[in-house]
Amino acid sequence: MVKIFIDPGHGGSDFGATGYGLREKDLTLSISKRLVNILLNEYDDVQVKLSRTGNQTVSLNERTNAANAWNADFLLSIHINASGGSGFESYIYIGSFPSRSATNQKRNIIHDEVIKTTGFIDRGKKEADFHMVRESHMQSILTENGFIDNAHDANLLRQSSFLDKIARGHANGLEKALKLKRKSAEQVSVASSPSDGSSSNREMGDQRYQVNKAVAGYYTAADAKTGENKKSTVKKGDYYVYKRYDGMINVTKQKGVPGSWINPNNNVTTALNTFRIRVTADELWYYNKPDWNAREGIAKKGEVFTVVDTLTVNGSKMYKLKSGKYITANPQYIEKL
Template sequence: MVKIFIDPGHGGTDSGATGNALLEKNITLQIALAVRKYLSEYKGVSIKMSRTTDKTVTLNERTKEANSWGADYFLSIHINAGKGTGFESYIFNKLSDTSSSAKKRTIIHKKVLAVNELRNRGQKKANLHVLRESKMEAALTENGFIDTAIDAIKMKDKAWIARVGKAHAEGIAQIYNLKKSSPPSTPTPSKPTSNSIKDTYKVIKTTEGYSTAQDAKNRKNKRSTVSAGTYYVYKKASGMLNVTKQKGTPGSWINPTTSSPKQPSFKVGDHVVIKNSAKTYATGEKIPSWVKNKSLTVQQVASERLLLKEITSWVKKTDVSKK
């Protein structure tokens, strides 16, 4: 049984860092509880936390409890401050880069960085109490800057908290080769028929509707007009789609190449601007007006979104245009 000690930084009379109407002690607890939630889905793991509510716990009490319990790993969750931006992680400064602690920290660092949409500030070392006084291997993560608006926006997003917590848990699971517990058995769902709904499709602009897939492919024998909007996909054939507003009922066949205009291609280094019509980032947070029509640099390209270097945020490709 692997023993994992999770330490949400600060608490009680110690609020930690503050900024943008947030307190570090609250964000660290939310992330830590998410770590516990997702880590508890694995077999062969026992979890203890330095606090599960907003209470004061001294640094000495944290490490003493972990040491007395005989924890195998100590994970401390923190939020940064100082007007910077990004994610960083720490191990004790007397440890080498090739130590077991460093290697385990790297696994967690990479897992979290893959989902938190924050700039990578690197893997660092420090002479911090929880890293120095814990008898087991330990790591401390700094999950963004509470006094920087672009980072704080993420901290207010429950989905972001869940993703970051889950990534920490997945890192620990990888370190100790933990396996998911078997879910409760459920009845096997009946196999869908060939005409069952498989997904949805967003028609970007009004297009022609046809009676058959072949008609749509050849763009002949138009029978209707399909307005812009989100539709159920009733059937697919020859690259064509039968879309419908009423789930389970056949609709009109459309040619996807005419219903969704081709998007420009983007590459790392491209200079782009966020359109005035854009309302939210790809992660759901509201886009402030000051970033629109400002020249920004593409740092990373995904299938439907771009990471912009200057604001360290993901935006939908449809919401930007090249300079």
């Protein structure tokens, strides 16, 4: 099993670089999700974790802490460049460290593959004192994929098909660098063989798929892809693969019987330490920003929330909730679940 930690640069209140109506934080997330999709769909024995799966603010320390705690084998931080230039460059840590030459070798492979699929101008294989490559305990690289404020690059970066090329280049590079095992062609295509009792029956039915958290289930692969017409919730657990199509997977508890289509992108657990709390006070204020004066409404006793971040506001702890609201972290009024 190879554990790959993917870090979409910036996010939340940190937009990263901007230009031509584009924001770095959106592009890095979009590329990262495409990459995760490729890795989980096309390779065996790969685990992937993202430093963020949405538009969250995640500090650099939280990112490397998460990768270190998870014990990743490899960390890839994805960024978009700005300020005077065009093309692609990649980084390893500038200082000395034990796995420097192995890291550099992997970086070189990934770098060359991205150049190949994107046709980016090659700005070179570089070294820098970036937090992500300095503080991560595993081999790690950072890529800068085009210049957001360069007209030519921005025009490419606004095209979905070009973001696919960037993701594909990274995937090809990771495959070679980490010696990832491709699923066989029949595993990634639709199961089309007739069930005539011959050996062809084995191909899909025996394949297993791990659902890591409750995800939405759909009637069709197309719905799963667009996220429309949700029909059910597929619970965490071990499933058989009934079919794969267009990156989507039909998972089932009963071998050979169609189940629900799911989007494997939804099955990625975030590395953030989220946990749940329950309100124990009869009534409790919640806030629309991290400010004790920004009261917005009242949560009632017994209500449960998911916490995504803990902040200190005027000396008192506040939880940021998944909904984007804030609530006190004072254990007199809430309990951790």
